Amino acid sequence: EFEDVCEQTGVTLSRYCIELANRGIIDEDLSSIFNSIREAAKVISKLVNTAPLKQAELLGLQGEINVQGEDQKKLDVITNDVFKNALRYTGKMGTLASEEEDEPVDGARAGESSEVIPVLSEEFADTGKYICVFDPLDGSSNVDAGIPVGTIFGVFQEPDPAECELPDDLSKGLSEDQQRCLAGTLQPGKSLVAAGYVLYSASTELVLTFGQGVVGFTLDSSIGEFVMTRPSIKIPARGKIYSCNQGNINEWDQPMRDYIEAIRKGEGESKKPYSLRYIGSMVGDIHRTLLYGGIFAYPADKKNQDGKLRLLYEGAPMSFIMEQAGGKAITGHSRVLDIPPVGVHQRVPVILGSAEDVDECKKFFDSSD
Numbered sequence: 001e002f003e004d005v006c007e008q009t010g011v012t013l014s015r016y017c018i019e020l021a022n023r024g025i026i027d028e029d030l031s032s033i034f035n036s037i038r039e040a041a042k043v044i045s046k047l048v049n050t051a052p053l054k055q056a057e058l059l060g061l062q063g064e065i066n067v068q069g070e071d072q073k074k075l076d077v078i079t080n081d082v083f084k085n086a087l088r089y090t091g092k093m094g095t096l097a098s099e100e101e102d103e104p105v106d107g108a109r110a111g112e113s114s115e116v117i118p119v120l121s122e123e124f125a126d127t128g129k130y131i132c133v134f135d136p137l138d139g140s141s142n143v144d145a146g147i148p149v150g151t152i153f154g155v156f157q158e159p160d161p162a163e164c165e166l167p168d169d170l171s172k173g174l175s176e177d178q179q180r181c182l183a184g185t186l187q188p189g190k191s192l193v194a195a196g197y198v199l200y201s202a203s204t205e206l207v208l209t210f211g212q213g214v215v216g217f218t219l220d221s222s223i224g225e226f227v228m229t230r231p232s233i234k235i236p237a238r239g240k241i242y243s244c245n246q247g248n249i250n251e252w253d254q255p256m257r258d259y260i261e262a263i264r265k266g267e268g269e270s271k272k273p274y275s276l277r278y279i280g281s282m283v284g285d286i287h288r289t290l291l292y293g294g295i296f297a298y299p300a301d302k303k304n305q306d307g308k309l310r311l312l313y314e315g316a317p318m319s320f321i322m323e324q325a326g327g328k329a330i331t332g333h334s335r336v337l338d339i340p341p342v343g344v345h346q347r348v349p350v351i352l353g354s355a356e357d358v359d360e361c362k363k364f365f366d367s368s369d
């Protein structure tokens, strides 16, 4: 069964995927997609860990503004190409959506050119059955200072043509291929078949879920393999750390302000004051929350009613992992995984972590309704 694969510590990620495929828990295509994600993660780990030694090539700004309106870092662009090409070489991808691509692009290497074909252009052809959504470099504002950064990814299966429920304004004039791929990209997090993140820190950690629990691997660079180090990650029911950009507290909705004020003063349910830990890289803050317990929040605020984090490739994959580890993930009012995206870069308020901490926070929102 799934569990017996996890009990054999020292299992490499390569072998883990083969074992799951042999048991029919994942199919060969998904196994091959994870091979490419694994290889891309090693390359990005090397790039991030050696960047200061090649500053001209790898650090600083690219000089472009991305679709988010952010100043792109050189490594935002380089890691996006590494991850995108690794996936495209599998030949299993229908569409890819990335923080660093204006719109979803084709998942297959079209002809010789490595130019991507946007899903909305007429030459688009659907060639795979999986869709990957990803944030190639999360926390990139930290990368010049060597502060931990990460990669976040989620995998969807393409829907049957009959299930393509694109709103009319999105499906107008699109071929069946284009509609299926766009509908397949804009799926709610509860439809994810797999999700994971890579943390490039003191160690390089790869944490993933196929919907049957959360498993953690650590890169052993002496053999160039991710080795299983955490066979079954479960978040503690309650923690004593809160993780948010408290500098924004005056902008937050009142329930969020009241909740944070209560727990930091020891006036919450646990009666003990919580500590603040925040590094500003979602992957790092969430990995610590997953292992130590507590709550992470990037809530809505007066300027950004949908918060800052993007639903498709930050909020949804991290919420899937958090729920699979026994935690919870809400926007304040609703479950993140239930939200059907209407745009690739749509933002969403995210409050996630230990179940009892998230429940306590939600009481403040419920009583404000």
Ligand code: AHG
Binding pocket: 070, 099, 135, 137, 138, 139, 140, 141, 245, 280, 281, 282, 283, 298, 308
């Ligand atoms: P990215 O670097 O992929 O654009 O994401 C940055 C996000 C996330 O990693 C982090 O939690 C958040 O931005 C930090 O935002 P603030 O600096 O506003 O706190």
Ligand code: MN
Binding pocket: 068, 070, 099, 140
């Ligand atoms: Mn960014």
Ligand code: MN
Binding pocket: 135, 137, 138, 139, 282, 314
């Ligand atoms: Mn990010």
Ligand code: MN
Binding pocket: 099, 135, 136, 137, 138, 139, 140
């Ligand atoms: Mn990013």
